[in-house]
Amino acid sequence: MRPFAIGTFEIDGAAVPVLVSGDDLHDIRAILPGIQRTGDLFADWDANLDALMAFLGAPATSSQSRAALAQAGRLHVLPPVLPVGPILAAGVNYREHILQMAVAHKLGADGASDEQLLADAAAEIDERVATGDPYMWTGIPSAVSGAEDAVHLPDFGADVDWEAELGVVIGRRAHRVDVDEALDFVAGYVIVNDISARSLVPRTDVAKIGTDWFRAKNQPTFFPTGPVLVPARFVPDPMSLRIQLRLNGELMQDSSTANMAFGVPQLISYASSIAVLDPGDLIITGSPAGNGSHHNRFLRGGDVMEVTITGLGTQRTPVRAPSGVPAPWQASRRAAAARTTA
Incomplete structure (x- = not known):
C-alpha cells in the first residue's frame, strides 16, 4: 500500500x-x-x-x-477534519508525567516530601490501572486551531503550558465497545497539543468540585491539531510511536505512546461505555513527561513550539502574547482577574 x-x-x-x-x-x-x-x-x-x-x-x-x-x-x-467534532481528553495518562505533576503541584498529603509524593502517586496510578478507570474530560470544537496557527496566550489565565498528545479520530459510531475490537473503530491519528492555563485549573471557590477544565483548556487556539490525519491502516501500532515537543528548538518532551497508563484501545472502550462516539470525534490520549510545570517554564509571547509524532508529521506553532484587553466578564471582576493573569 x-x-x-x-x-x-x-x-x-x-x-x-x-x-x-x-x-x-x-x-x-x-x-x-x-x-x-x-x-x-x-x-x-x-x-x-x-x-x-x-x-x-x-x-x-x-x-x-x-x-x-x-x-x-x-x-x-x-485542522485536518472539518467540521471539527467534540474532543474527549484523557488526563494523567503517562506514568512519568503523573509523577512529575505530583511533585510540581504538590498533589498529595500536606507537608509530604517529594519522595513521599512520588511514592503515593505511583501507588495510585498502579491501583487505577489495575482496578479503576481512565480520567477523561471534554473539549469544545471552537478551541481547535491549525497546525501552523499561532497559540494566543489568554488575557485570563497564567502559567500556560504545553502537552503534546496523540489524537485518535473515530471513524464509525461506537458504543459499549470491547477493548479487543476498539481499534476497528479508528479512522486515523493526528498530532494534538493540549494547551492548558494551569492557574485556571483549581477552583477554591467551589472546593468540593475542585477543578475547572472548561476555562483552563478551552480558550481559542488551545488545541492545535494536525497537520494531517494519517489513516489507521498506515499506523500498524499506535502504542509504539515516538512523541516529542521542542520549545524554541530545545527538546522538552520525548517519550513513546508505549508509556500510556491506559492505551488507545482501553480509552476507546471506556469512553464508549459512557457515551456514544460518532465519526469525527477526537480522543486525545494524554501527555508524557516534560510539561512546563516540570521545567518551571511556561509559554511566553515569541516562543515557538514544534511537535512531532512518528509518521504523523510536524506541527509548528508560534506563541502570541496576551492582547492586554480583558473580556467584559473578567473586566467586571478585577480582583479575580488579577489573581489569574500574568
Whole structure:
C-alpha cells in the first residue's frame, strides 16, 4: 500500500479537502464526487480510502505542490477534519508525567516530601490501572486551531503550558465497545497539543468540585491539531510511536505512546461505555513527561513550539502574547482577574 494522509488546506482562500502524498496535494472533491469536506469521508471511510488508494495507483494523476503553494503564500493549513467534532481528553495518562505533576503541584498529603509524593502517586496510578478507570474530560470544537496557527496566550489565565498528545479520530459510531475490537473503530491519528492555563485549573471557590477544565483548556487556539490525519491502516501500532515537543528548538518532551497508563484501545472502550462516539470525534490520549510545570517554564509571547509524532508529521506553532484587553466578564471582576493573569 502506498501511504497517504488526509488534510484540509486553505488554498487561494478556499478550504479544500486534500489527499496528501509526499509533497503532492490532490483535491479530493475531484476524485470522489459528493465529498466536499474531509468529514464527508466518514460516511463510508474504508471504501473512500480504497478509492483514494486506487487513484494514487493510476498513471498521470494531477496534483499541486504543497511546498510551492506554501512558498507562494497561497496555502494555509487548517485542522485536518472539518467540521471539527467534540474532543474527549484523557488526563494523567503517562506514568512519568503523573509523577512529575505530583511533585510540581504538590498533589498529595500536606507537608509530604517529594519522595513521599512520588511514592503515593505511583501507588495510585498502579491501583487505577489495575482496578479503576481512565480520567477523561471534554473539549469544545471552537478551541481547535491549525497546525501552523499561532497559540494566543489568554488575557485570563497564567502559567500556560504545553502537552503534546496523540489524537485518535473515530471513524464509525461506537458504543459499549470491547477493548479487543476498539481499534476497528479508528479512522486515523493526528498530532494534538493540549494547551492548558494551569492557574485556571483549581477552583477554591467551589472546593468540593475542585477543578475547572472548561476555562483552563478551552480558550481559542488551545488545541492545535494536525497537520494531517494519517489513516489507521498506515499506523500498524499506535502504542509504539515516538512523541516529542521542542520549545524554541530545545527538546522538552520525548517519550513513546508505549508509556500510556491506559492505551488507545482501553480509552476507546471506556469512553464508549459512557457515551456514544460518532465519526469525527477526537480522543486525545494524554501527555508524557516534560510539561512546563516540570521545567518551571511556561509559554511566553515569541516562543515557538514544534511537535512531532512518528509518521504523523510536524506541527509548528508560534506563541502570541496576551492582547492586554480583558473580556467584559473578567473586566467586571478585577480582583479575580488579577489573581489569574500574568
